[in-house]
Amino acid sequence: MATNVAASRLQGTGANALELDGVGRQFGALTALSGINMRIAPGERRAVLGSNGAGKTTLFNTITGDFHPTSGSIRFFGEDITTLAVHERIRRGLRRTYQISQLFTNLTVRESIYLAYRGVSRNRFSLLRPRVSDSAMAQAESISHAVHLDGERDKTVGTLSHGQQRQLEIALALAGAPRFILFDEPAAGLSPTERRDLIEILNALPKHIGYIIIEHDLDVALRVSEYVSMMHNGQLFTEGTPEEIENDPRVQEIYLGGGHG
Amino acid sequence: MSDLPLSPAQKPAGARSWIETLGLAHILLGLFLLIYPAMASDFFLTQIGGYSLVLGMISLSLMLLAGYGGMVSLAQITVAGAAGYVVAIFGVNNSGVHGFGWPWWVFVPLAIAIASLVSALIGWIAVRTEGIYTIMITLAVATACFYFTQQNYALFNGFPGYNGLRAPEVFGVYWRDPVPFYYLCLAMATLAYAAVLYGARSTFGLTLQAIRDNPRRMRAIGFNVTAHKVFAWWLAGLIAGAAGVLLVWFNGRISPGTIAVGPAINILVIAIIGGLRHPIGPFLGAVVVTLMQTFAIDIIGAERFNTLIGLVFLLIVFISPDGILGLWERFRPQAGREDWRTFRTATKQVGNKGRKT
Incomplete structure (x- = not known):
């Protein structure tokens, strides 16, 4: 089994970062996703657009393993991860953020990022206190810097502003050598200044880290992505460069004319 | 929990004196507990002091699960009872069943090990549920264990259980004598208390609190939430198991009555009265409940003493949902x-x- 995993990882070196083949998800009679095919190269930055209820977050939940697809398969750097548990996928370099911040309200910023690093490294069960010299602590320093949270390291997460919590969301996804990140509406509820900050943070990510970003704000989405997929009613209906998508009349009808918000 | 590491005030750990590290309150409390035998009668030493420390330890194992992990268990007395039965079966008893007469330094570690495994097993079943359902499923396990021990004679000697369980004599000291037993309980309780206090800020302690706050996010940063919860149950089992050994030495016996539903709820009452926010809470609660159980009979008579305990419980919960803390x-x-x-x-x-x- 272990050798199989290793072998599939080796094969995966030249493969796509993420490959979805006919992925579908049903909730009883409701079809939330159907026939999703997606190929995303390593380091590629992709935006997924679509009106509310188009299935974007369901797509993320299926990729991270919050629930398994009812049909189709998911490959991550060549390895089939369709039935893996969430934490197994994360340890292979997949990360995500949430539309509504999912944070540890009673921990500090530093401790949160420390845990995010620890989750994908050894000594998760350590009964010793983390030392300040711990490499994970050093990571917490540099990541909090990368998401512009230098001054808040020792603050309790519950006391942070909404914008800072959104930044911490991103920090948790950056800890511990991610290879691919799913950003679920990182700009939700941010002020214009904070949005500029966010674009800066995303564009400053190391080039080898690819991501998919779900974003309602086209200004943000089109400035941080190279390629755009449009979703509607649980299906992908068109893909293209930001310019092509912006000028596609169908997109304007469905997305901008429809339930935008 | 307010006791989190690396807050600015605590950062330069090397620069602090030992008084600051320990805390003045801890030093005063420690001094009082150390000289307590000089002030107290044998009755207050054992029946109040020793017994409170033992009950406090069992409640501490619940506080670890509930306070840090958000898992309220009603099966902690069952875990303590498992250790007690191991002591009865592998040590010496007067009931004429089993009693292999192994030395204490074999059966005590064995009792704690088995109790911790029982705890991990209960945890493994319980962590599939959340909130009120965890309480229900642990109550179901506790009740099932109670009836099983009552009806099984081959292993547990059924209704009468085991009598004549004596604490060992080591270094020429009989450890059930009032003063030695008190210090033994104090040492074990202090060890467990310090371990929990230290562990709360360890990597695993942070992990457990983060799982309590947001299990979904913990999965999404690579943690196997189930495994970490079960590990917490195993650790809680070590504390409850050690307390279980002390409990049978205190009582001199173990029977299904020790692990019945009443005692199981008692442990929860102690933890709630004391407070779940800090490991000192269970010990405060244990002292209050032990005093009430001992003296309520004098105040209100044998018929109604549980009513008084219930009223005090209601009063404390009503005034302060976080107990005495x-x-x-x-x-x-x-x-x-x-x-x-x-x-x-x-x-x-x-x-x-x-x-x-």
């Missing part, structure tokens, strides 16, 4: 109150968020 925080006129408010708002936010998603 909450009362302390509420009436302490200091900067600590700010932390307390922050904590309350923070927990409320967590609650609201949970409802939205």
